[in-house]
Amino acid sequence: MPEEKQAKSIDKATLEMLDKAAEEGIATVFDRAEKMKPCPIGADGSCCKNCAMGPCRVPLAKGKEETPEEKKARVGVCGATAETISARNFARMIAAGSASHSDHGRRVIEAFKLMAEGKTKDFEIKDEQKLLKLALDMGVEIGNRSNNEIALDIANKCENEFGKQEGELLFIKNAPIKRQEIWRNLGVVPRGIDREIVELMHRTHMGVDQDYRNLMLQGTRAALADGWGGSMIATEIQDCMFGTPSPVLSEINLGVLKEDMVNLVIHGHEPALAEMLAVVSQEPEMVKYAESKGAKGINLAGMCCTANEILMRHGVPIAGNFLQQELAIVTGALDAMVVDVQCIMQGIKEVASCFHTKIITTDNRAKMTGAEYMAFDEHNPKESARAIVRAAIDNYTKRGKNVRIPNIKQPLIAGFSHETISYLLGGLFRASYRPLNDNIINGRIRGLAGVVGCNNARTTHDSGHIAMIKELIKNDVLVLSTGCGAMAAAKAGLMVPEAAKKYCGEGLAEICETVGIPPVLHMGACVDNSRILIAATAVVKDGGLGDDISDLPAAGAAPEWMSEKAIAIGQYFVASGVYTVFGTTWPTSGSKEFTNHLFKDMEEMYGGKWDFQPDPVQAAQLMIAHIDKKRKALGIDKARERVLYDMDMRRELEG
Amino acid sequence: MSKIIASAAIRGAHNIVDKADKKWKEAMEKWGANEPVGFPNTAYYLPIIFGISGMKVEKLGDMEAVLKKCKALLPPPVKEQHHLPYLGPVLDAGMIAFWAEEMLEAIRYLETPDFYVKGEDVTDNNIWLGAADDIIMRKRGVEFVDGTAPGFAAILGAAPTPEIAKNIAEELQKKNLYVFMAGSHNGEKFSEQLVKAGVQIGWGTRLVSFGPDTSATVFAIGFATRAAISFGGIEPGDYRKILIYNKDRVFAFAMTMGDVTDEWYANGAGAINWGFPIIADTPIPQILPTGITTYEHVVSNVPHDEIVNKAIEVRGLKVNVTEIPIPIAFGPAFEGERVRGDDIYLEAGGGRTHMVEWVTSKQMDEVEDGKVEVIGPELADIKVGSRLPLAIAVEIAGRQMQDDYEPILERQIHHLINYAQGVMHIGQRDIAWLRISKQAVEKGFKLEHIGTILHAKLHQDFGRIFDKLQVKIYTKEEDVNKIIEKAREVYRHRDERIEGMTDESVETYYSCTLCQSFAPSHVCVISPERTGLCGSYNWMDCKAAFEINPTGPNQPVEKGDVIDAKLGQWKGVNEFVTKASRGKIDHYNFYSIVKDPMTTCGCCEAIAAVLPGCNGVMTVNRDYTGETPCGMKFTTLAGTIGGGLSTPGFVGHGKYNTTQRKFVAAEGGLLRMVWMPKILKEEIGERFTARAKELGVPDLLDKVADETVGVTEDTILPFLQEKGHPALTMDPILD
Numbered sequence A: 001m002p003e004e005k006q007a008k009s010i011d012k013a014t015l016e017m018l019d020k021a022a023e024e025g026i027a028t029v030f031d032r033a034e035k036m037k038p039c040p041i042g043a044d045g046s047c048c049k050n051c052a053m054g055p056c057r058v059p060l061a062k063g064k065e066e067t068p069e070e071k072k073a074r075v076g077v078c079g080a081t082a083e084t085i086s087a088r089n090f091a092r093m094i095a096a097g098s099a100s101h102s103d104h105g106r107r108v109i110e111a112f113k114l115m116a117e118g119k120t121k122d123f124e125i126k127d128e129q130k131l132l133k134l135a136l137d138m139g140v141e142i143g144n145r146s147n148n149e150i151a152l153d154i155a156n157k158c159e160n161e162f163g164k165q166e167g168e169l170l171f172i173k174n175a176p177i178k179r180q181e182i183w184r185n186l187g188v189v190p191r192g193i194d195r196e197i198v199e200l201m202h203r204t205h206m207g208v209d210q211d212y213r214n215l216m217l218q219g220t221r222a223a224l225a226d227g228w229g230g231s232m233i234a235t236e237i238q239d240c241m242f243g244t245p246s247p248v249l250s251e252i253n254l255g256v257l258k259e260d261m262v263n264l265v266i267h268g269h270e271p272a273l274a275e276m277l278a279v280v281s282q283e284p285e286m287v288k289y290a291e292s293k294g295a296k297g298i299n300l301a302g303m304c305c306t307a308n309e310i311l312m313r314h315g316v317p318i319a320g321n322f323l324q325q326e327l328a329i330v331t332g333a334l335d336a337m338v339v340d341v342q343c344i345m346q347g348i349k350e351v352a353s354c355f356h357t358k359i360i361t362t363d364n365r366a367k368m369t370g371a372e373y374m375a376f377d378e379h380n381p382k383e384s385a386r387a388i389v390r391a392a393i394d395n396y397t398k399r400g401k402n403v404r405i406p407n408i409k410q411p412l413i414a415g416f417s418h419e420t421i422s423y424l425l426g427g428l429f430r431a432s433y434r435p436l437n438d439n440i441i442n443g444r445i446r447g448l449a450g451v452v453g454c455n456n457a458r459t460t461h462d463s464g465h466i467a468m469i470k471e472l473i474k475n476d477v478l479v480l481s482t483g484c485g486a487m488a489a490a491k492a493g494l495m496v497p498e499a500a501k502k503y504c505g506e507g508l509a510e511i512c513e514t515v516g517i518p519p520v521l522h523m524g525a526c527v528d529n530s531r532i533l534i535a536a537t538a539v540v541k542d543g544g545l546g547d548d549i550s551d552l553p554a555a556g557a558a559p560e561w562m563s564e565k566a567i568a569i570g571q572y573f574v575a576s577g578v579y580t581v582f583g584t585t586w587p588t589s590g591s592k593e594f595t596n597h598l599f600k601d602m603e604e605m606y607g608g609k610w611d612f613q614p615d616p617v618q619a620a621q622l623m624i625a626h627i628d629k630k631r632k633a634l635g636i637d638k639a640r641e642r643v644l645y646d647m648d649m650r651r652e653l654e655g
Numbered sequence B: 001m002s003k004i005i006a007s008a009a010i011r012g013a014h015n016i017v018d019k020a021d022k023k024w025k026e027a028m029e030k031w032g033a034n035e036p037v038g039f040p041n042t043a044y045y046l047p048i049i050f051g052i053s054g055m056k057v058e059k060l061g062d063m064e065a066v067l068k069k070c071k072a073l074l075p076p077p078v079k080e081q082h083h084l085p086y087l088g089p090v091l092d093a094g095m096i097a098f099w100a101e102e103m104l105e106a107i108r109y110l111e112t113p114d115f116y117v118k119g120e121d122v123t124d125n126n127i128w129l130g131a132a133d134d135i136i137m138r139k140r141g142v143e144f145v146d147g148t149a150p151g152f153a154a155i156l157g158a159a160p161t162p163e164i165a166k167n168i169a170e171e172l173q174k175k176n177l178y179v180f181m182a183g184s185h186n187g188e189k190f191s192e193q194l195v196k197a198g199v200q201i202g203w204g205t206r207l208v209s210f211g212p213d214t215s216a217t218v219f220a221i222g223f224a225t226r227a228a229i230s231f232g233g234i235e236p237g238d239y240r241k242i243l244i245y246n247k248d249r250v251f252a253f254a255m256t257m258g259d260v261t262d263e264w265y266a267n268g269a270g271a272i273n274w275g276f277p278i279i280a281d282t283p284i285p286q287i288l289p290t291g292i293t294t295y296e297h298v299v300s301n302v303p304h305d306e307i308v309n310k311a312i313e314v315r316g317l318k319v320n321v322t323e324i325p326i327p328i329a330f331g332p333a334f335e336g337e338r339v340r341g342d343d344i345y346l347e348a349g350g351g352r353t354h355m356v357e358w359v360t361s362k363q364m365d366e367v368e369d370g371k372v373e374v375i376g377p378e379l380a381d382i383k384v385g386s387r388l389p390l391a392i393a394v395e396i397a398g399r400q401m402q403d404d405y406e407p408i409l410e411r412q413i414h415h416l417i418n419y420a421q422g423v424m425h426i427g428q429r430d431i432a433w434l435r436i437s438k439q440a441v442e443k444g445f446k447l448e449h450i451g452t453i454l455h456a457k458l459h460q461d462f463g464r465i466f467d468k469l470q471v472k473i474y475t476k477e478e479d480v481n482k483i484i485e486k487a488r489e490v491y492r493h494r495d496e497r498i499e500g501m502t503d504e505s506v507e508t509y510y511s512c513t514l515c516q517s518f519a520p521s522h523v524c525v526i527s528p529e530r531t532g533l534c535g536s537y538n539w540m541d542c543k544a545a546f547e548i549n550p551t552g553p554n555q556p557v558e559k560g561d562v563i564d565a566k567l568g569q570w571k572g573v574n575e576f577v578t579k580a581s582r583g584k585i586d587h588y589n590f591y592s593i594v595k596d597p598m599t600t601c602g603c604c605e606a607i608a609a610v611l612p613g614c615n616g617v618m619t620v621n622r623d624y625t626g627e628t629p630c631g632m633k634f635t636t637l638a639g640t641i642g643g644g645l646s647t648p649g650f651v652g653h654g655k656y657n658t659t660q661r662k663f664v665a666a667e668g669g670l671l672r673m674v675w676m677p678k679i680l681k682e683e684i685g686e687r688f689t690a691r692a693k694e695l696g697v698p699d700l701l702d703k704v705a706d707e708t709v710g711v712t713e714d715t716i717l718p719f720l721q722e723k724g725h726p727a728l729t730m731d732p733i734l735d
Helices: A012-023 A029-035 A068-073 A082-116 A128-138 A147-163 A170-174 A177-186 A193-203 A212-242 A271-280 A284-292 A304-314 A322-330 A347-352 A381-396 A418-424 A434-441 A463-474 A483-491 A499-503 A506-515 A526-542 A564-575 A592-606 A616-634 A647-652 B003-031 B047-053 B060-073 B087-111 B134-146 B162-174 B190-196 B214-230 B239-249 B262-273 B307-315 B403-418 B438-442 B448-462 B477-500 B539-548 B571-580 B634-641 B678-694 B713-723
Strands: A248-252 A262-268 A298-303 A318-320 A336-339 A358-361 A410-414 A447-451 A477-481 A520-522 A554-558 A579-582 A610-612 B151-157 B178-182 B207-211 B251-257 B278-280 B344-349 B355-361 B372-375 B390-397 B423-426 B433-437 B468-474 B508-512 B524-526 B556-558 B562-564 B606-611 B616-621 B650-653 B673-675
Touching: A012 A322, A029 A322, A082 A147, A082 A193, A082 A212, A082 A271, A082 A526, A082 A564, A082 A592, A128 A147, A128 A170, A128 A212, A147 A193, A147 A212, A170 A177, A170 A212, A170 A526, A177 A212, A177 A592, A193 A212, A212 A271, A212 A304, A212 A526, A212 A564, A212 A592, A248 A304, A248 A318, A248 A483, A262 A271, A262 A304, A262 A381, A271 A298, A271 A304, A271 A381, A284 A298, A284 A381, A298 A304, A298 A322, A298 A381, A304 A318, A304 A410, A304 A483, A304 A520, A304 A526, A318 A322, A318 A483, A322 A336, A322 A347, A336 A347, A336 A381, A347 A358, A358 A381, A410 A483, A410 A520, A418 A526, A418 B087, A434 A506, A434 A526, A447 A463, A447 A526, A447 A616, A463 A477, A463 A483, A463 A499, A463 A616, A477 A483, A477 A506, A477 A616, A483 A520, A483 A526, A499 A506, A526 A564, A554 A564, A554 A616, A564 A579, A564 A592, A579 A616, A592 A610, B003 B060, B003 B087, B003 B262, B047 B060, B047 B087, B047 B214, B047 B239, B060 B087, B087 B214, B087 B262, B134 B214, B134 B634, B151 B214, B151 B262, B151 B307, B162 B178, B162 B190, B162 B307, B178 B214, B190 B207, B207 B214, B214 B239, B214 B251, B214 B262, B214 B634, B251 B262, B251 B307, B262 B278, B278 B307, B344 B438, B355 B403, B355 B477, B372 B448, B390 B403, B390 B448, B390 B477, B403 B423, B403 B448, B403 B477, B403 B539, B433 B438, B448 B468, B448 B539, B468 B477, B508 B539, B508 B571, B524 B571, B556 B571, B562 B571, B606 B634, B616 B634, B616 B678, B634 B650, B673 B713
Parallel strands: A262 A298, A262 A336, A298 A318, A336 A358, A447 A477, A447 A554, A477 A520, A554 A579, A579 A610, B151 B178, B151 B251, B178 B207, B251 B278, B355 B390, B372 B468, B616 B673
Antiparallel strands: A248 A410, B344 B433, B390 B468, B423 B433, B508 B524, B508 B556, B606 B616, B606 B650
């Protein structure tokens, strides 16, 4: 198997800590991945364990054409075909992914509501502009009302989005008109977030929806309830409450941990606790307390998407991405790893047991056997955060001798919210996406790519992201990134403006120099993929590039995906009109017919489609080919003549 | 932006804001917060600050808030390594650099009131013109609106030699562009270089020497900003619209001549907000990607002999210039140039000799196209400083030609001859007056070339209505007198015909949307008895213009059913206006000032306003800068009602229209006129009295008050009562 020879990571800090772990006999995700191969039947989506007559295995024989008889025989005990089984498995991944983002969104709304009702003093409106914009969008009266009164109405409306039974989700209207029509015609506009997920779970139950096309309509509806629902609510309300990100310089990789300070890593996905930790860890009393224990101060760092949240808003440094969570502990310098929800490997507990590191769970939805639970009370956020910081400080004195922090970190520029991009492209007085559209039209920028998603221990850590991104920017494709993919790019030095000259094609390099941006823009956590949807819509609205997201010379990818959230994101991107290519492994390979539905039929339905290509450079080429196809359709594949205006032409201009 | 430019521009903005802050503090100590500040005779305060932010700076103390905002918006310097994105911040820095510079210039007006000259002309001792007042802005703005001037070049610095400066200026003039000059390079100033090279500068020749410092750039940008407010009808403070308006409609660009300092970069960044690109003659970094400007943002290292063409290409401007085969430069920019005293080679007309200009139709076989004859002495035959009688007879033939077009063509002679560099022309018909300079003659100019100009330009602009044209230029006394006699007979005939035309006598009016390039929702409809409010177009002109260009800005408008004969409202007109104003205006009345009067683009010659206390109306022309009894100066009035609005109680109109029979006819016409500025009374007095006679009050003009009587209703009312003004006994003007 190629994995035997394959390097574990392209990230030097990771490799250094893997050596340390090996020296100390500590097993990590990388070792377990080598020991345990993925189940080949499950990996292809050919295992059905939705009832107790099974689990049924309907694998597709490899290396030969299947005869019609063989295909006929490939059914479960109940008679479910490989197509149905594959589609049900895929749909359940969407349901779980949408549920995760949306439950995140729900928690944000709960905190927002507490704030609006004055039940917690520690949260406040940080971005009044955005609050008012949301109010206008949602039809909430502004008048002479206080921010909190407005916020309460918004909170109630958002809360209602989850339990709504009929109608349409409010943020659907943020999409281009043409896109909304496509959804309405196909009947995939979500009614209420929870309802779509519940219905999808129902329809994938034994003996319900056994037509993959019909099933995927609901799969799409649940995915849209994530991207244009739960995720979008989470992003928008977080921006109101914690501030809309703007460009900020920070650092990334394990080298941000500090030998002489209390190191506290916050890991997971939600920003509320992390926000509070960022504030209280700088309080003089806390710093004094740390000093009383012999530390020089408190060093807060992030991991995974919680890290992205506080990086985007405060420039808090990042210790690493998903596959580095155990390795942060392996440094021996981590005094506490504080976790909330999602992507927290249980393996950290075992690794932590080799060191003094405290694993502190904080969310009642996400406890871990053997870890300490310190509830994050949203009624009293700062006090909860202080208790956690104190626990980390107390643990500092227990640090062992075996401390080794890799001297590896990279600077990065983050903070590219949709609003910020608009500002950066024109300043306060001329903010718009015009320069972006203009330069896509004139070809300096060939197109846009969203490279997002996870790390996956089945492939060389970070390598897929970096190879793909480098290929894209070399070909003048501007890359927008979120989640662990963004962190990979940052660690590889692609998120500083200096990267433009080094890695980009001439056209993109010129744009980066003009705006002063890196060629890869960090747009936030994985829940913030909604920012990419809004940015894409803004590009459409600014004109000259068609009238729908599917017209844009743009593509999406998750080269190292592993989470069910990635499938939900992928589906809402496809359904929003984006060509989306995944790497590593493909979960429906067991059914050619269903895979064909995702890879071909969907393009006719949505203008976007799925694709799979494990080689990141080839995947990038597929994306570029798609971008070129869209450029041709728009008629911008050729150089345009300069138009000189005389008075008659000026009179023709619309007022 | 490039990093080098961004870093420099932000540094420059910091310097400029610091300077303004220091200057303001000194001024506050000396004068106090209540000291009035501002630019002369303008309703737009400090126009960039007002237009962009909506803040009115009227007193020194008002600057505090602006400075506070400047400091809040000043971006931090660009870091050497791993800098944050700078395009947005640097554009902001450029904007506030302008705000700070406007305050610096305003404080200069306070400290040194005579630093800048007043009006359009430079003097021997002072060439710095400073801020364009609203009269200049409107008068010159009209040229931007109708396309006579397609844009402006803002020049910072100085050329390597006066000769190069002259060449660049002349080339810009030939492209009909205004040239706005500021700043210096190595102590040299572009404006001074032009003076040294013997070039006439001032508003008249479109070579506008705003000021010696970089900060005088704000006078150019302030001009552009006011254009958006006054002609585009955009609300002050609606910064986005004002800037986009300029990007789309004001074809301006900046040229830097010499080393680009941090402050220049800041000004350049500011200009880019308006969509004005920067063309540099030095090797500074370029910014070629498009977006804020229509094409490239900064193009550099352009050789001097290519810089003008490069600039207009980068701005995306198409200038239609016909080359006239004469040995001197030709274009509207030379229209305002004067020929004086020792420079005069030949003088004709103007009371010194007889002079006449006459366009007349002939049979096809009587005209040889392009033939120019000089009958009598040519310039070569006379001495410097001579006078000659002169008749210019233009003979035209063509299938489409009508007698009615003759005066239209004839009226072109004035500006066409004036377009020639070194030739000055005043008046028309038998009161024309011509001067030709020594410099022009030295370059080889002959009287014959007048014929060349008329042939080429009339063919270009009016070729559709005639086929052949020849010119006869007479310079012998007896020939000239013969032509004068014939011409006078024709003039009398024409005047009678025009006088006799009424709105009722035609079924078709003509639209004029010439200024929609600037005022997108404004549409004039011109009838025989309501000439264009800019004073440029009457019904006959529009009719001819339509014949010449059937898809142009003058379209026939069928009156259709009469909705109200007294107010002057027609169904067909309403329908047209609705469509042409893009739905903004669905009706208006031709003859009323009180009820839904006609809209104005802001370039009207005069504005009438109801004076309820006097039961009449007043009118004020653009050239009168003083207060008026309606409580507003002309410029404030124009600002209030311009931009394509219908404002009851106010109406914009042409000066000529005052004495037309339908002028505010719904309210009783000219008999309502209770106040006019003295200059307007003098200008239109003769026709006013003629019309007053028709109305049975021959001494009406004496009963009309002017500023010597008063500029409030209270002060003029006793005068009107004493004179027995007829308005006082008419029905109440407002019901």
